[in-house]
Amino acid sequence: MCGIAGFILRAGIEPAPGTLERMIERLGHRGPDDSGLYREGAVGLAQSRLSIIGLETGHQPLLAPADGLALVANGEVYNYRELNAALGAAGRVARTGSDSETILHAYAVHGLDALERLRGMYAFALHDRRRERLILARDRLGIKPLFYARLPDRVVFASELKALLALLPESPRVSAPALRQFLHHQFAAGEDTLIEGVRRVPPGEALVIDPELNLTHHRYWSARRVAPRDIGPEYASYELGERLDAAMREHMRADVPFGLFLSGGVDSAVLAALLHRHGAGRIHSFSVGYRGTRMADELDAAERVAAHFGFEHHRLELELDQVFGRIPHSIWAADELMRDYACLPTSILAEQASAELKVVFSGEGGDEVFGGYGRYRPPRLERWGKGLLRPGSGGFRTRGQWAGRWQRALYGAALATVEPPDRAPFVAAWQATPGDWSDLQRRQYTDLVTALPDNLLVKTDRMLMGFGVEGRVPFLDHRLVEFGLALPDTLKTRDGNGKWLLKRWAEPLLPPGHLSAPKRGFHVPVGDWLGGERAARVGELLARNDGIRTWFRPEALPALVAARRAGHGGGRELFGLLQFAIWHRLFIERPGLTPAPHEDPLDWIASD
Incomplete structure (x- = not known):
């Protein structure tokens, strides 16, 4: 697990001295153990390393001089042992214990087809000097991040936005469509980010960049290739067990100890059972709750669950000010704006875990893969009505997070007239699905290519990497994703409940009655914190923020605060504005600022 960055220049262009050093310095939190640089002609690569596999020999960049190849990689190739054995038969012998070296050898033998052989979570940059090209690749589900910007004289890339800001030819500018998406859906989906001109490498793709800076997209995986299966519960349960065991065996490969984030829900409990089943022993587990709240x-x-499996459990009970003091740091760590309140306790869990570990397992993906969310099984009339009012996505992802009255009152002129429509990524995903898929499969897929990589996995990667901790998410092994998506609907939802097959398989392994408890989710008591005099103070400070004055109508803030204090809504809107104001200071006004892990968020709202 690491941070990577670099560039490819147009012929005749020289980078400013120290460019690579400045980029990788911004990513030091992702890789505090080591760093390395590479420069060959027009290409520069850099990496900051968190040592997980091949502790002594995994220094990067990794080079294959005889092949003219150089690599920097972030993440894990879990099946590196199996690949190395097959590559050895082709005369390719690994020189290090690093799983990333396998990427070099696989590419040398198979070219871009090597991507289909890799299993894991990764983002990498590979310089092929002989073919005169730079390859930027990202794992199938988008577990690991990778951003790039195509400038007139170069293409620059990095694991996080903050490493690119200093290289942009002008001061960073906000992308209006992405800002609208954040406000409406709590995150911005697709290739465009909140910074104008900076894009995401799409999951399941590689970008091939030639010396003229032409970009070619190479898609090597898509969930749309999954065909529905007619399979019964007995064989499906057997196959699920085989796939879970295979994924866990590979995910447990590490040269350092690992632990588990244990929420008390289904997915993390299943991971606990699998870790125990595969001999993890007395690992550290972590859970979080709150004092002084009704939630x-x-x-x-x-x-x-921890006691059932003999884990060394850490129970964190947090005060509200402790949780919300994490706001500035979590916004800095995330890079991308998202109104997922769970970032706050996740950040605290990551800091706690970092005192003991470099790797933790987490249950992200279980709901998307096995049909757990309530939004996947709406009443037929509700689905029909929403689809009629907002067509294009079968009644799915139709409602924005902001109330219409606050949009009309608060949006400035530039924000109010943005095109394309805010729902465009969800409609595009829905419309791209095969005709023989069910409504449930389309809902799963739409989340798998929007909310999962651009919201949920942002939280998992960036909150943990903010403290040098690697998060492993076995439910997002692509073999499990394909299996879960292909299942008949009746093996996902029954009697108004989701994840039927997963629960059926796991029930004998878990404490009695654990799976019968209602799903609560990973909630945060925002309403208990953002009210009263604090809401009034937030409103006053927002009016003094440059981003708020540019994109919104500050004169409408008193009405929003009054509604919030009176209990008439406005909480999501006020919190979203607070997040944007702090993000604007950190990424637009003062790039390079780094909040401490605990700060008073009110100190970070008003512009200097």
């Missing part, structure tokens, strides 16, 4: 948590349920 229920799952601390007791998590503790029961």
Whole structure:
């Protein structure tokens, strides 16, 4: 797990001295153990390393001089042992213990077809000097991030936005469509980011860049290739067990100890059972709840699961100010704006885990893969009505997060007239699905290519890497994703409940009654914190923020605050504006600022 960055220049262009050093310095939190640089002609590569596999021999960039190849990689290739054995038969012998070296040898033998052989979570840049090209590639599900910007004289790339900001030819500018998407859906989906001109490498793709800076997209995987299966519960349960075991065996490969984030829900409990089944032993597990709030948590349920499997459990009970003091740092760590309140406790869990570990397992993906969300099984009338009012996505992902009255009152002119429509990524994903898929499969797929990589996995990667911790998400092994997506609907939802097959398989392994508890989710008591005098103070400070004055109508803020204080809504809108104001300071006004892990968020709202 690491941070990577670099560039490819147009012929005759020289980078400013120290360019690579400045880029990788911004990514030091992702890789505090080591760093390395490479420069060959027009190409520069850099990496900051978090040592997980091949501790002594995995220094990067990794080079294959005889083949003219150089590589920097972030993440893990879990099946490196199997690939190395096959590549050895072709005369390719690994010189290090690093799983990333396998990428070099696989590419040398198979070219871009090597991508289809890799299993894992990764983003990498590979310089092929002989073919005069730079390859930027990202794993199938988008577990690991990779950003790039095509400038007139170069293409620059990095694991995080903050490493690119200093290289842009002008001061960073906000992308209006991406900002609208964040406000409406709590994240911006697709290739465009909140910074104008900076894009994401899409999951399941490689970008091939030639000396003239032409970009060619090479898609090597898509969930749309999955065909529905007619399979019964008995064989499906057997196959699920085989796939879970195979994924866990590979995900447990590490040369350092690992732990588990244990929420008390289904997915993390299943991971606990699998870790125990595969001999993980007395690992550290972590769960979080809150003091001084009316919101229920799952601390007791998590503790029961940990005790059942003999884990060394850490139960964190947080004060509200401790949670919300994490806002500035979590915004800095995330790079991308998203209104997922769970970033805050996740960040605290990551900091706690970093004192003991470099790797933690987490249950992201279970709901998307096995049909767990309630939004996947709406009443037929609701689905029909939403589809009629907002067509294009079968009644799925139709409602924005902001109330219409606050959009009309607060949006400035530039924001109010943005095209394309805010729902465009969801409609495009829905329309791209095969004709023989069910409504449920289309809902799963739409989330798999929008909310999963651009929201949920941003939280998992960036909150953990903000403290040098690698998150492993076995449910997103692509073999499990393909299996879950292909299942008949009746093996995903029954009697109004989701994840039927996963629960059926896991029930004998878990404490009695654990799976019968209602799903609570990973909630955060925002309403208990953002009210009263604090809401009024937030409103006053927002009016003094340059980003708010540019994109919104500050004169409407008093009405929003009054509604919030009176309990008449406005909480999501006020919190979203707070996030944007802090993000604007960190990424637009003052790139390079780094908040401490605990700060008063009110100190970070108003512009200097």
